[in-house]
Amino acid sequence: MQEHSLMTEHKDDPRYALFETLIGCVTDNKPHEPFETSEIDVRYYTDDEWFKHEQETIFSDVPLILGPSAMLAEAGQHFTHDHTGKPILVVRGRDKKLRAFLNVCRHRGVRLADAPEVSRKPTFTCPYHHWTYGLDGTLTNVPVEDSFPDFDKSCRNLVQLPCEEAHGLIWVNPNKNGTLNLPDFLGNIANDLDNFGIADDHFFQQTVQTRKANWKLIVEAFQDGYHVTRLHKNTVGGFFMDCVAAQETVNQHIRSIVARKELADAIELPQAQWDFRNHVSFAHFIWPNTIMVFHPDYISQMALYPQSSGETVVVHSCVIDSKPASDKEQAHFERGFDIIENGVFNAEDLHTCEQAQIGMDSGANDTLVVGGHEGGLRAFLNICEQSTGDFDRFIRQPNAKLDIVDLHDTADSR
Incomplete structure (x- = not known):
């Protein structure tokens, strides 16, 4: 009852x-x-x-929490994040929407912003040739633009990553071709x-x-x-x-x-x-x-x-x-x-x-x-197995023969 x-x-x-x-x-x-x-x-x-x-x-290819969404409360607030192996820029736009981009200029590939802590600015300008991007990632200014004949700025906006503000957290998938699908x-x-x-x-x-x-x-x-x-x-x-x-x-x-x-x-x-x-x-x-x-x-x-x-x-x-x-x-x-x-x-x-x-x-x-x-530790190890496989190669019950394997062959074969 x-x-x-x-x-x-x-x-x-x-x-x-x-x-x-x-x-x-x-x-x-x-x-x-x-x-x-x-x-x-x-x-x-x-x-x-x-x-x-x-x-x-x-x-x-997985949703990651990059921080609480309250970190970026105001338009123009942003931070950079380099811990996933991809340079990421997370920005609160003028429309209050959170977006994440690869922190890379679309001209010569230079790092665009440097803000390991929360900072605020209205635009992002590449230090190399001063290509400038809006908070929504749009390429807004190319110095001496007429030196790029037949150039379409709209094709060189910042590369956007899957990003969502949900449950008070900032969710980003560092894979530009990935998805979030947070409910599932x-x-x-x-x-x-x-x-x-x-x-x-x-x-x-x-x-x-x-x-x-x-x-x-x-x-x-x-x-x-x-x-x-x-x-x-x-x-x-x-x-x-x-x-x-x-x-x-x-x-x-x-x-x-x-x-x-x-x-x-x-x-x-x-x-x-x-x-x-x-x-x-x-x-x-x-x-x-x-x-x-x-x-x-x-x-x-x-x-x-x-x-x-x-x-x-x-x-x-x-x-x-x-x-x-x-x-x-x-x-x-x-x-x-x-x-x-x-x-x-x-x-x-x-x-x-x-x-x-x-x-x-x-x-x-x-x-x-x-x-x-x-x-809880055992539950976590079982969850890891769902993604990596080969869990039985690492864990055993007492008194059972431990299956010693070549882990290098295991990793290379998957």
């Missing part, structure tokens, strides 16, 4: 069902899923040829993005750094409830119950939830009083490279851009409910961001991922162990 009520009353908010699952884990003192142990070959994180295979099968891509994980209110939030801060760790290690760190009270024991670990977490896959995404200690107070509360930011913490994975962590009073969006098998660019964007109304509010959010960015993510999560990469490169282990409280 309770399930039927939940389905009808909250059919457009799938967070309730996972919240109820987590309450069941506490009241029944049972894990979300039956325990199992498996091992995974360390070459999954270290092999350069396999990395190239991932780039081709996962990242070559997202499934009902889109409901979560809307229900958390990202589209109404204020852009607060962004950091960009390069870390010496495989991108999958970083994703896995944010799908692992096993480490929270241990690795983070001196920072945020005390706010959480130990190993009380649940997750479910949605298309190629993962909806994850971890119990804060306040969840004990929610057990006797009606569903209308469940708090998705204070009783629990959601940490969603949006395929292929974005983690959304929904903190009590702000949202972290962490995008991971693999540069090599052992190096990843990490872009951490923070949005809050509204622009701080006072210096005191500004200081509050700055302190909160500093604690998460430097005290938790950098000093603990990302540092540990780098140490794991060093350990794997050392040859100490042929395989790594995945246990019962690491279900």
Whole structure:
């Protein structure tokens, strides 16, 4: 009866069902899923040829989140993005529409704009010969144009990329011939993005750094409830119950939830009083490279851009409910961001991922162990298999013979 009520009353908010699952884990003192142990070959994180295979099968034609749409609130605001291997320019036009272009002049191929942080200008002028483009990518001025007889400017507008503003986020496919099709891509994980209110939030801060760790290690760190009270024991670990977490896959995404200690107070509360930011913490994975962590009073969006098998660019964007109304509010959010960015993510999560990469490169282990409280990690690996294939070459159950294969042949043959 309770399930039927939940389905009808909250059919457009799938967070309730996972919240109820987590309450069941506490009241029944049972894990979300039956325990199992498996091992995974360390070459999954270290092999350069396999990395190239991932780039081709996962990242070559896929919607990516380049940031919260609140970054570009005004016409003329723009930023450049180089972490996908393609030079990208994202612009808010005078018509308020977001567009993405290859950041390349159509004359001699020179880089057009240089704005790693949000900037604002009315047009874009190439530094080489001063060809000028409007915010919509239209070529508007060619100096000494009569020296180009029979030249049609309309054929030399900037090359546009698939781009859409949806659910408060900037979505771009770096493949100019690709598509987005976000409704099919997202499934009902889109409901979560809307229900958390990202589209109404204020852009607060962004950091960009390069870390010496495989991108999958970083994703896995944010799908692992096993480490929270241990690795983070001196920072945020005390706010959480130990190993009380649940997750479910949605298309190629993962909806994850971890119990804060306040969840004990929610057990006797009606569903209308469940708090998705204070009783629990959601940490969603949006395929292929974005983690959304929904903190009590702000949202972290962490995008991971693999540069090599052992190096990843990490872009951490923070949005809050509204622009701080006072210096005191500004200081509050700055302190909160500093604690998460430097005290938790950098000093603990990302540092540990780098140490794991060093350990794997050392040859100490042929395989790594995945246990019962690491279900989110296992879910992520299964999702990767859907795009790359050959998962069975890397993972095995204990006491089974490990199939050692030539990964270079594997990558070349696909």
